[in-house]
Amino acid sequence: MHMQEEWDATPILKAAELRVTPQRVAILETMKQMGQVHPTAEEIYSHLKNHFPAISFATVYNALKSFLDADIIHELRYGDKASRYDLNTVNHHHLICDRCGMMMDVYLPEIDISAAVQEHHFDMRSYHIEVRGLCKNCRDLDVRKAD
Ligand SMILES: [Zn+2]
Numbered sequence: 001m002h003m004q005e006e007w008d009a010t011p012i013l014k015a016a017e018l019r020v021t022p023q024r025v026a027i028l029e030t031m032k033q034m035g036q037v038h039p040t041a042e043e044i045y046s047h048l049k050n051h052f053p054a055i056s057f058a059t060v061y062n063a064l065k066s067f068l069d070a071d072i073i074h075e076l077r078y079g080d081k082a083s084r085y086d087l088n089t090v091n092h093h094h095l096i097c098d099r100c101g102m103m104m105d106v107y108l109p110e111i112d113i114s115a116a117v118q119e120h121h122f123d124m125r126s127y128h129i130e131v132r133g134l135c136k137n138c139r140d141l142d143v144r145k146a147d
């Protein structure tokens, strides 16, 4: 977490031409502090409430919406489950643990899928690879149980 002092939410908001409010700064900083959790709006809200007891869920939700519109965060949707939010807007993919839900950012070489997409006359906006399995923590627990 030694990068934290250099990381500042204010210039990110300004560059995105979003109004800088203490709530918006706090929401972005909370997401940064939460690391690679890829939190839901609910998780961000309960984290923030400890420091900003007056903040409402609607404020968090609306801020996330404006961050999405400004493209400074990404949304990860999983069917009808709550969306997760990603502060990492560099093109990346995810390893997802089926047991504990851990999501880890991974960087993969570009894959040329244009031919497959064109075949279906599909207007592709983005693609995202999910690798599902068991994370190291969960695997270590299994090993310990087996001993
Ligand atoms: Zn796990």
Ligand SMILES: [Zn+2]
Binding pocket: 038, 086, 088, 092, 093, 094, 104, 105
């Ligand atoms: Zn991510």
